[in-house]
Amino acid sequence: MTGDTGTPVAAPLEAGTAVRLGELIVEIVSDSGEGAQKAGQALGAISAKMGNGVWTVEIIPAEIKPPARSRAGASGIRVRIGSGPMTNMGDEAGLVVALNEQVLYGRIEQRAYRPGTVVLLESKWKDDQQELIRRQYTEAVADFRARGLVVRELPLEEACLGVTSDPRVGKNMFVLGMLCRVCGRALEKAKEEVAFVFGRKGQDVIERNHRLLEAGFHFAEENVPERFEVPPAPRTTDLIVTNGNQAVGLGVMAAGMELVAMYPITPATSASHYLSGAIQKVGGVVHQAEDEIAAIGFAIGASYAGKTACTITSGPGLALKTEFVGLAVMAEVPLVIVVVQRGGPSTGLPTKVEQGDLLASLFGEPGDTPKIVMAASTLEECLLFPVTARRLAEAFRTPVIVLTDANLATGVAPFPRPQVTPDWFAPPVDQSAWDPAVEPFAWDPTTGISPRPIPGQRGGEYVLTGLAHTRRSKVAYDPDSNQRGCEARSAKLRALQSTLRPPEVYGDASGELLIVGWGSTRGAIEEAVDRARAEGLSVSSLHLRFLSPLEPGLGEIFARFAKVMTIEINYSDEPDAPAVTDENRRRAQLATLLRATTLVDIDCWSNVYGQPLQPRQIYAEIGRRLERGGN
Amino acid sequence: MTGDTGTPVAAPLEAGTAVRLGELIVEIVSDSGEGAQKAGQALGAISAKMGNGVWTVEIIPAEIKPPARSRAGASGIRVRIGSGPMTNMGDEAGLVVALNEQVLYGRIEQRAYRPGTVVLLESKWKDDQQELIRRQYTEAVADFRARGLVVRELPLEEACLGVTSDPRVGKNMFVLGMLCRVCGRALEKAKEEVAFVFGRKGQDVIERNHRLLEAGFHFAEENVPERFEVPPAPRTTDLIVTNGNQAVGLGVMAAGMELVAMYPITPATSASHYLSGAIQKVGGVVHQAEDEIAAIGFAIGASYAGKTACTITSGPGLALKTEFVGLAVMAEVPLVIVVVQRGGPSTGLPTKVEQGDLLASLFGEPGDTPKIVMAASTLEECLLFPVTARRLAEAFRTPVIVLTDANLATGVAPFPRPQVTPDWFAPPVDQSAWDPAVEPFAWDPTTGISPRPIPGQRGGEYVLTGLAHTRRSKVAYDPDSNQRGCEARSAKLRALQSTLRPPEVYGDASGELLIVGWGSTRGAIEEAVDRARAEGLSVSSLHLRFLSPLEPGLGEIFARFAKVMTIEINYSDEPDAPAVTDENRRRAQLATLLRATTLVDIDCWSNVYGQPLQPRQIYAEIGRRLERGGN
Amino acid sequence: MFGLKSDWSLELPERYFTLEDYEGGVARWCPGCGDLAVLTAVQKILRDEQQPPEKTVCVSGIGCSSRFPHYMHTYGFHGLHGRALPVACGVKSRRPDLDVWVATGDGDCCSIGAGHWIHATRYNMDMVVMLFDNAVYGLTKKQTSPTSPRGLKTNTHPMGSWLPPLDPLCAMLGFTNVSFVAQTVDWNPVHLHATLREAHKHRGMSFVRILQRCPTYTAAVFEELQRDPSRLLLLKGDDNVAVDPAVMKIFPNQAEHDPSDIGAARALAETGSQGEKVPVGILFRDASRPCYEDFTMQGLGISAEDKLAGLKRELDKFAV
């Protein structure tokens, strides 16, 4: 995707001229509360304003206030800066500022670095009062070096002392100043950004932070030999910068939905947080319900009354909504359900990423419950899909599930500003008279679609029911009505599918290997495909946005490749694990779905480490698969 | 299955000698409250005692007290009597006693009869005070005859008056007497049965009923020309007669489960009703919880504390349990979940049959949730599977879902009495000391199985959690633990599968068409296969008892047939419906599952009329499929 | 008010509604079932108040009593077991113009729906909630309900139900933001009608527990109460349910009760819960309690231009 992704970050050079890179991944890690995230966000914003592609993602510990200097407590931020648009968090970082060595370990465990990564490490622990800490520090530095990290031990706190009396508060801006120098960011841009961010806090605060910035910048000039440069690319469109959950929130507002009913659950909640502060500006409200069941029930009530509503949740919440989703399908209530997937099963890994809710979204409810399921693969789609979903929900009178995940939810990057027009909004509720001759479920024989009376419409009075019902919505005691209703609801998916285009293949339209993905892995997969293709490998990829109905033409596309495999962040048995055979292997979720639909022998590569997939890992897997050959 | 199923019931003959039949289906239909069910049950019991195969199923209106003389209010019973064992309710009835013409219409709508069916119809309506009723009756009789039914108009109520002053109360025994004569049942046996059933009510009541029986018998001698005979087959084993829900209840007790936690829901509740009155005799209790979530939570609590428990529900209840099922999988809590399937989706058809919960059972929970899913296909399996399920749940430390359905739940037939031995029971809770070196999740690398500490075991203290966890059950913050846990849980299915045998093919091991079924359809499918094979068609069938893991060897078996199709009672798009293509067709649930696993192009025939499949329908479908040929 | 312009059309021709305008087909409850009396009472109230059928929404869960909407000729939502209240609140949240009635059973409301019951009370949205309390699960054929009296023999407790019955009035009077609690009996149509009318007049969630006969499964429970009116205590007073003297005479026990006194209300409920002096009338009413729709209605009916402008300002915040 980037102009120059084939080039991994160069190993550190001797001081002097800056190394030009296609991209650079920077991390700042610290105990929580040290302001690393603020510094990183500023670095991302500066880079975006300079015209770089940027992907920022916060590193958030699982606990609210983890103890200081603990591995599990690693808190901070990763900023990936590139010449072209950045679509994912990338591979191992090239540069990291670490405020203690333990949090660096935390990230090492997450496989965030590689030999050659430059580490700018706070060195004050070397002289700590506690012997244990001194020892930990010294041993760690040696270990880091043994792992191939390029460690620069720097007395950061001490260096701040010249500028501020409380270095714990100001150190983050000092670090930002350092990074401006090392990463070739203009100090002036940083000052502007800081002035903007601290605007409300007054001139004093701004000036103190400016001094810290400058001090950091000069400190780096003197103490850090590395210098990198990531040239920007010219920008054509207006951009906005959000994370995926803010994008979902903006999308919900751009769809004109007036009601968001939710119950807090990580990692979906921040979408509701954002909406709670914003939606009243466009005439809407967020209802925090007593539980997930009530949340979807409330949304369904509002939708029944004509206000297409949405509910936002994550896996465990989706599980609780199962029964109501079934009702919405059966009684044909338009509804948008955003599921921000996290690690599962059960409470699982609440803050980590997984794409484990696909089959539950499709098949979770007892009985036949055809519904629309879409998955956003970019931040922009996080914004646009709620808009599409609302329209589809109303056009097809059905719930629509929009899947995103923790990776999108927390990723921050610039993307084109949507050009919203009033026709994006839900139209006002129709309150004109209804022709009583038109039944409330006057199913079109081909499309299954029927117009919907809204309370207030004279002549449209009917009783919605989850029981098998006739076109008049009367409880059906005859055997036929249930079959007819099921047929109509099923036909809707067929009708929608007939309006979709076959998905585009990324890369050549035929070849040896086709990778099929869905959701947040798109950027990483396409980057890996680019890299592999640059080396002459015959690999293409395909990314599905609709999972129910599936986009058409898949069988034909698959037939043009010798091998087809999905790459997903959910569980599958390793094909080489003991006693795993082709017959008993439990496959990843999209693979299972596509095999049933296309009968193509679709392989899969997936895992549940809770981490976004890195382009490098995918690239390596492509190599392995092509080598292995055959099937 | 029966010795002589190829012979449908003969058309009625002139009076005189009885027609010998391989089987006879008799119905009694009436308004509710007229005692039809009691008469039919007695007929079934008498036949079973005479050595016949019997399948009895009650006809229950959807409403509690439907208005009299209404089609939807048809209440009654069907009794299928055969020379060999009867495994399903069969095709259209050969003989029906109807106490008014409207309820007969109710059954005609359900496709219960065919041209030639003999109808013994209460004729008193002909002279009713209300003109409307008189007209309805006369028109109906003409209509019935036009439909080919052989109608005998009989003044049943009047005939009872000679024996009893309140014919509405006694008419059912009069009808039983008639049926004894017409169906060749010994009057003495009927008297014995009546004496047994009314035993507690005293000699007077018994004698009145004996008089009614005799009167009915003689009335038939004089007024009904038809006479049938269904010779019994010699019986070798001890038999018991139950419906599927009673069988489940007996199975739960035979498994030694001490706790059944449930929330009422049709058609599962009657299993709990039975247990509520019986389980204390074997030292157990039924807990009626405040809702389905609490029911499974309560059962899980009891199981955590060492008492493998069960919860019994139906589709909407299963939907509510989704989140807890995920926890039980994740935290490896043994649990038996019996799901008596009904028509869906949503509230659907609460009293009708469907096999629509298969995919929800397998894939309903977010994240990867491997669990054992089994389906009973006979009444005997309804009893035995809870026993097996408890063992598997404990051996594999996992929830086990046992699927049955409304068809099994309400069907009554004799089957071999289980020879229970004490090793069927759950062993007493182990309270010996636990070796603290053994972790609470000491997953065996190959089988995924780990021994389980029970509260009270000194040294085994651990905290169960639904979060990703280590072998020590500590909350895992590292990326690896989640992957390891998922692997272990997945391995359990592999391990179980390796102990299963490939399923047996019913009929030839290879041929043109293989029908694959699961659950309650087995009897009907095998009967249809018998019939088709008797006519030389190349068809076999296969019935799956394990759905997760699947029984092994399916791919190989399927490869031996030109065509493979599933027959199921759940929704699939008709292949010939407008705009349905091979690509967009939504298939039945088992077909979807088997396609994904075996990549065989498995067709399906299914519907959601809420009715058990009749052998005749399946037989006809076999013919159509074989004709159509190719694919 | 709240700028409802874009969503509402005006009521055009003058219409007069008769009882039939509210009737939705033959009710299919058992003969003698108390549900029918409630149906008739509600239809009368709507007729009396000339409430347009299309502006009325009856929401229910699952149960015999939850069939209620099917027998009304209004909009209706016969949803899921236990979930009538969240749906009803959702309907009201952005459609304050709709008149919402909830029909729920003792199982539906007090067992599976109990969590929503507490919270809907707290939301206190303007609707009438009718608890059809027949002390049993009717639709599923006689299982114990939370309000079943101890010892009631049911299919799940063939030796008699074991736990003391939950008292819906005591519970309601402990829930935060409760604003209207009344009790009546299906077999006194005058009191029933008058109580529901008061409930309908009240702004907020008006909770009416209706002691409802189920001749099929709990005949004995209510026969006794019905036979012996001295087990009831008629609440009267200026602020209470007014019925005409002929009807009042039926009640041997009467007491003045001021519904603004929550302490007194709780005491009455407590005594009633012991099966003595079962109070009928309004136990509690406070019209000043906040109604959640005053929060959820925010920005109702703003114009598309205002939406667009608001959205643009919001997008500006994220501009690079």
Add this chain to the structure above:
Amino acid sequence: MFGLKSDWSLELPERYFTLEDYEGGVARWCPGCGDLAVLTAVQKILRDEQQPPEKTVCVSGIGCSSRFPHYMHTYGFHGLHGRALPVACGVKSRRPDLDVWVATGDGDCCSIGAGHWIHATRYNMDMVVMLFDNAVYGLTKKQTSPTSPRGLKTNTHPMGSWLPPLDPLCAMLGFTNVSFVAQTVDWNPVHLHATLREAHKHRGMSFVRILQRCPTYTAAVFEELQRDPSRLLLLKGDDNVAVDPAVMKIFPNQAEHDPSDIGAARALAETGSQGEKVPVGILFRDASRPCYEDFTMQGLGISAEDKLAGLKRELDKFAV
């Protein structure tokens, strides 16, 4: 008793338990979090009562407070959000020998778990239920909880929460079969300990609402209460929580209260719910209320022979 023979082993060697025997690793709550005080109090009570760790089960839902079991060295069940009570009741149902403690948050118990809360109260099984009420959703980072005071600015109500806060004591005192209701504060370890000890002694479901400081998200809510003890009302009396005079002195407001008087208890809770004279101590206790395990334990530990015989008799009923 109840023929426990086949399921239980005897306690063999004499053991003496120290505090450490109950400690399950470093608690990872925020500095200053009130949860820690509760943890310590429970460990002390178990030590004082020499309760074997393996016979103790701590059950929780999901939330900061629900991490409680992880910090105990006993058996524990950290289950699903809102579902601690059904699980705890299930544990107790057939294992009356286990000592069950429930840790639940204000969101866990009063929001998503509210339905179970009502019913567990009604079941009244012998266990201690500790409601960690910090008036906020802690674990998910500051959303409004049902007990959040009006106007609290949270992430879901950035302009301030809108609804009046649910009062758990008022609610509990309206639930049927309630048998023990107390309130205490995390910052008075003596009163906390004494209250929990009373709760543990009581047979039945002992519900203790603990006002619990969350310095991270609701510092202001509790600081005020802590700073100004005159906002509290210490309940005292022969049957109430006994603390030593030095501790009593901290409370400027004290009142005699007889926990057997439910009317008085409700009045105290009502006043407290207005934020005045927040009662601490035992509001209500009635040891005579039925405990559901007396029903669920039926036939516990019958022998395999008896089971077999029972089953055979049952099968005979279905014999042809």
